[in-house]
Amino acid sequence: PERFGVKALYLFGSTKNASAGPGSDIDLLVHVTGDPEKRILLEAWLEGWSWSLAELNYQRTGYRSDGLLDVHYLTDEDIARGDSYAARIGAVTDAARPLDLGGRAAG
Template identity: 55%
Template sequence: MPTKEIHELRERAKELRCLYRLHEIVSQRGQPPAHTFLEVLEVIPEGWQRPESTGARIEYFGRHYVGPGFSSTGETIAAPIRLDGTEVGRVEVSDASIVDDEATTFLDEEKELLRNIAHRLGEYLEWKHTELLGERSTTAGVHWRWREGYAEAMAAALDAERFGVSGVYLGGSTEGGNAGPGSDIDLIVMCDGSEAQREQLRHWFEGWSLCLAELALQQTGYGFPGGILNVQWMTEAPDLRHRPDLRVLKLGGQDTAVPTAGT
């Protein structure tokens, strides 16, 4: 067999091994997306003609995951990652080697390989977006359940006297039981304290919001860049007789019910 044909067969074998390794990685669906991305970035260069000078990175919802050997100054190619038809990121491959003017940095087969990798990552993320905390979700139930649990824990940890808080209410899709992987957590907060107390409370909620957003991202891959909490401020208690979509959350150290309008 001619040397050129042997070389081409070896290149195709490398590409197939790369796809096989990718399949193994994305099949381990108990791993959070960030961990999966880093493993994928390790194996991508193995499928290219010059693995020693090849690197890759993944962009997903504005976050960048960079693999070994990636060079933004070298020649690059990219393919979009799509989730339910919407572009949510991309996979980019670089080659830092210097090639002859007549040579092609990336083969057509490598471009097709990259498209296949991006497609497989999109399939993995579509599956991951239906999963939360290691459970396969066939309904929205699992999404609102953990949101509700953390909302209750957050209220229990809140020092009402320190922040001048007289009530916290849970609403929206979390209280309604139909939250999805991209749903935020809607809270109504009654704060009668000073402006300084309210500012401290804002920072307190912001910390929770960013931490819970990171939890959601790691478990489902769905990003909440500004945090997952949607906090609305009120100075008067809502009338729960006309707001069946709200529920009072018990605050830390609170033994009596939160007053509501009309009671």
């Protein structure tokens, strides 16, 4: 996580709610440090995974997509303001689920 400037990672949407179908994407919130160089590396890394997951999904379901990950990046400021997707963190209903970052709990 530190290599890419990731502070926390959250899952939301149909995948989190166990209602995803073959055409569903995987919605992620990524809390980042704000370091632009690390952000570029992270975006490239996640894009590669998005394409790879889309290919695996195609092989299993026959459904083509341009990528399986729908990633939304959040900074400390976004979270402090509760802007847009940041409001899903700690929401009363349908909150984003924090994911474990290799032994470090998100959040």
